[in-house]
Amino acid sequence: MSIQEKSRALMVRQYHQIKNRQQSMMMRAAQELGLPEEASQYWNPIQGKVEHTTRMIYGSSHASMS
Template sequence: MSIEEKSRAIMVRQYQEVKKRQQSMLMRSAQELGLPEEMSHYWNPIQGKVDQASRTLYGSSHAGMS
């Protein structure tokens, strides 16, 4: 596997993780507020890129959980 393929795989994985985290947080919020479950399916990347605010909020942090 070349370096380009590895870096692409990492970027795709991070993109999917951010999307999954955002949608799970939206689902929890929708359930707490009594909104329809369809609200959690919101995903609006621009040209396939996650904006910096969403990446900061929903991206993985470097803090470990115990």
Template sequence: MSIQEKSRALMVRQHQQVKNRQQSMLMRAAQELGLPEEVSHYWNPIQGKVDPTTQTLYSRSNAAMS
């Protein structure tokens, strides 16, 4: 696997993880508020790009467990 393929796979995986985290948090919030489950399926990237704010909120942090 070339460097380009590895970097693309990493980018795609991180994008999917951000999407999954956002939808999980939306589902939990919807359940707490009694909203329909469809609210958690919200995903609105612009041209496939994750909004920088969303990326910051839902991406992995640099903190580590000791």
């Protein structure tokens, strides 16, 4: 696997992790508020890129769980 393929795979994996985190948190909030499940399926990347604030909130951090 070349460097370009590895970096692309890493970017794709991070993109999907951010999307999954955001949607799971929105699902929990929708359930707590009694909203329909469709409210948790919101995903609006701009031109296929994750917004900076979304990446900061839902992206992986360097903190670990014990």
